Amino acid sequence: MIKTSAVFCLFVCLYVCFLAEIREGDDDGQVVAEIMARSFIPTLITTISWEGFYFAGHEIRITEAKDCYGAVVWPSALVLCYFLETHAKQYNMVDKNVIEIGAGTGLVSIVASLLGARVTATDLPELLGNLQYNISRNTKMKCKHLPQVKELCWGVALDRNFPRSSNNFDYILAADVVYAHPFLEELLMTFDHLCRETTIIIWAMRFRLEKENKFVDRFKELFDLEEISSFPSLNIKLYKAMKKNRRSA
Numbered sequence: 001m002i003k004t005s006a007v008f009c010l011f012v013c014l015y016v017c018f019l020a021e022i023r024e025g026d027d028d029g030q031v032v033a034e035i036m037a038r039s040f041i042p043t044l045i046t047t048i049s050w051e052g053f054y055f056a057g058h059e060i061r062i063t064e065a066k067d068c069y070g071a072v073v074w075p076s077a078l079v080l081c082y083f084l085e086t087h088a089k090q091y092n093m094v095d096k097n098v099i100e101i102g103a104g105t106g107l108v109s110i111v112a113s114l115l116g117a118r119v120t121a122t123d124l125p126e127l128l129g130n131l132q133y134n135i136s137r138n139t140k141m142k143c144k145h146l147p148q149v150k151e152l153c154w155g156v157a158l159d160r161n162f163p164r165s166s167n168n169f170d171y172i173l174a175a176d177v178v179y180a181h182p183f184l185e186e187l188l189m190t191f192d193h194l195c196r197e198t199t200i201i202i203w204a205m206r207f208r209l210e211k212e213n214k215f216v217d218r219f220k221e222l223f224d225l226e227e228i229s230s231f232p233s234l235n236i237k238l239y240k241a242m243k244k245n246r247r248s249a
Contacts, residue, residue, distance in 0.1 A: 028231045035082045035231075036075075053107060055081045056114035060138050062105045065130045073105050075234050076176035076204040081111040083202070083229065083238055084173075091202065093117035094144075096170040099194060101152060101187075102177040103127075106134040109147055112173060118145040120169075122152035155186025158193045167194055174203045178215050188215070192222055192243075201241040206234065 040052040051073060053060040065071030084091065094116035100109045101122055109121035113135075123131055132149045139147055152161070172194055177187060191201065201223065205212065219225060222244060229238040 028233055032231055032233055035078050038078060038082065039073075053078075053081070055085050055111045058114055058138070058142065060107065060110055062107055062134050062138075063130060064105055065127070071105055071127055071130050073107055074176045074206070076206050076236055077104070077107050079229075079231060079234070079236050079238060080108050080173065080175045080202065080204040083204075084108075084111055084115060088115055091171070091200070093171070097168055098171045098173060099169045100173040100175075101154070101190060101194070102174060103131055103149075104175075106131045106138075106149075108173050108175050110135055110138045112171075113139050113143040113145065113147045116144050117171070119147040121147055121149050124153060125151050152190070154183050154190040158190065162194060164193065167196060169194060169196070169199050172199060172201045172203075174201065176204065176206055178205055178212050179208060184215050184218075188218055188222070191219070195223075195243050197243055199242065201239070203239045203241065204236060205239065206236045208235070 038054050040054070042050060042052055048063060050061045050063045053062065053073075062073055064073065084093065093112055096117050097120075098109075098112050098117040099120045099122060100112070103109050103121040103123045104127065106121055109119045113119045121131060121135060128149055128151060135147050135149060150161070172191065174191075178184065195201070205216075207213070216225070219241070223241040224244055226240045227237055228240045231237070
């Protein structure tokens with residue numbers, strides 16, 4: 001007997017709730033509806049659940065872990081993927097060195113890879129197996145550059161694992177990495193460590209609690225931060241950032 005997994009049920013509930021939040025008068029309603037329409041529900045549910053997405057001209061199948069928030073596709077990831085796809089000329093990923101922090105299921109890294117980037121997808125060690133699985137199944141024979149998967153614990157052994165001398169990332173991507181966890185200072189340290197003067201951070205953030213606002217204030221002490229898009233019905237903002245005190249080109 002085929003049973004729907006708990007994760008799949010969670011996704012359906014979230015999807016219905018987000019659509020219910022989109023009222024006819026909302027300024028962002030049309031765009032949010034388009035973003036959410038990029039996901040689809042498989043017609044057959046097996047014991048191994050997966051979610052489907054359409055980005056960068058490809059069908060992407062994502063398997064989630066059942067026991068970890070970091071291995072679930074959250075709406076901020078969809079917002080970031082949609083932005084990368086629809087702003088591909090302005091933020092050209094082709095042959096760019098890109099790192100995603102808190103990659104989770106790998107959806108954002110997969111889309112960046114399909115858009116031509118050299119991607120390093122990072123997360124905690126317990127998430128790497130599922131992350132590698134999703135990236136491999138969705139990028140093999142489809143991407144110009146084969147993505148890499150690496151362990152990255154925020155604030156831990158950064159000089160050893162990501163020495164500043166070899167950090168040449170054009171873009172840092174992040175989706176929903178700020179929430180009620182105790183490692184916000186380490187996250188800020190990681191952003192700072194991975195950035196060089198020309199690195200551009202593209203960061204999608206869902207606001208839930210006061211901690212998010214405080215983190216943004218701390219972030220602004222080190223980075224020039226620009227809000228490039230906002231989705232009020234989802235409580236999500238999209239930011240672009242670069243290091244402060246950059247030398248003139």
